[in-house]
Amino acid sequence: MPLQVGLVGLSNSGKTVLFNALTHAGAEVTAYASVSEKANLGVATIPDGRLDEVARVVGSRKVTPAAIRVMDVPGTGGSLVAGLRESDALLAVADGFSPESDPARDLEAIRLELLVADRDHVERRLERVRKEAKSGDPATRQEVDLLEALLVHVEAGKTLADWTGELPSELEPLTTKPLIALVNGPGGIDGKLEVELAELPPEEAAEFRDGPSVLDQVVAHLKDALGLIVFFTAGDTEARSWPLRQGQTALEAAETIHTDLARGFIRCEVIRWHDLVACGSHAEAARRGLQRLEGKNYVVEDGDVLNVRFNV
Ligand SMILES: Nc1nc2c(ncn2[C@@H]2O[C@H](COP(=O)(O)OP(=O)(O)O)[C@@H](O)[C@H]2O)c(=O)[nH]1
Numbered sequence: 001m002p003l004q005v006g007l008v009g010l011s012n013s014g015k016t017v018l019f020n021a022l023t024h025a026g027a028e029v030t031a032y033a034s035v036s037e038k039a040n041l042g043v044a045t046i047p048d049g050r051l052d053e054v055a056r057v058v059g060s061r062k063v064t065p066a067a068i069r070v071m072d073v074p075g076t077g078g079s080l081v082a083g084l085r086e087s088d089a090l091l092a093v094a095d096g097f098s099p100e101s102d103p104a105r106d107l108e109a110i111r112l113e114l115l116v117a118d119r120d121h122v123e124r125r126l127e128r129v130r131k132e133a134k135s136g137d138p139a140t141r142q143e144v145d146l147l148e149a150l151l152v153h154v155e156a157g158k159t160l161a162d163w164t165g166e167l168p169s170e171l172e173p174l175t176t177k178p179l180i181a182l183v184n185g186p187g188g189i190d191g192k193l194e195v196e197l198a199e200l201p202p203e204e205a206a207e208f209r210d211g212p213s214v215l216d217q218v219v220a221h222l223k224d225a226l227g228l229i230v231f232f233t234a235g236d237t238e239a240r241s242w243p244l245r246q247g248q249t250a251l252e253a254a255e256t257i258h259t260d261l262a263r264g265f266i267r268c269e270v271i272r273w274h275d276l277v278a279c280g281s282h283a284e285a286a287r288r289g290l291q292r293l294e295g296k297n298y299v300v301e302d303g304d305v306l307n308v309r310f311n312v
């Protein structure tokens, strides 16, 4: 599964504006909540100067930066946020631009909506699993007991993140996901400004900003919240960066590229990106002993250039 983030927030907080700032997808922005609004799904690419340098020395014909899926749902109701259950992190957007803006109040409201959505989710799953449990399967009986205890827990106003025991593996809670609070307006992340700058080349756009772009800020948050790191692959045809999480292994990196690579994984050649750039080629890096051979359990580091050897 590619990395996915979901935007949550009250109506008119600027979620769709931010979605466009991150993905350049040009989704329709309306100044009111329309019932016909549908979820927007797009892709944000993580800009990385290291990738361009790697591509240059390797002579790759194509450069493809790492992608994150971004989901923007209209409103906060239960069925609407359901689409966010597959996200790795949630970006909570609060209005920081209108005269009535009160980001702390909005973020509290969002937290409550997520809590309610999770309670409803536990309740619905309990109903379903109770029916299945009639067949007498012990594992299903056990899940019923667990879900009943969870329901008591969430009805007391606590979140599933406060639950110290195991959660049913098939439950996809929202409140256990990292929640990254973003205030939309001047001084915070300025979605409106980003949309205006979207037409400009990156260097020109940067001159209009006081600091990093919305995308750079979101990526920085994901590094903190998820331990987001990036690794590279580079050949004649293409140089790519790929998202991964701190602590993930060469096997998981292979799986990010293609399930076949993970299935047939033999070993993996690893070079630090700056060693590759300094040496000028894979061959020279290998000659100087800077290319290592690693196995499945090697923990990938940010900036590693990987070449997976596989056999299917
Ligand atoms: N002034 C200002 N208006 C904004 C900003 N972000 C969004 N808006 C406006 O707020 C309205 C709602 O934005 P939208 O992205 O559709 O909000 P959503 O309902 O959360 O998706 C639109 O009219 C936007 O133009 C901002 O940073 N500054």
Ligand SMILES: [Mg+2]
Pocket: 015, 016, 017, 037, 073, 074
């Ligand atoms: Mg919207």
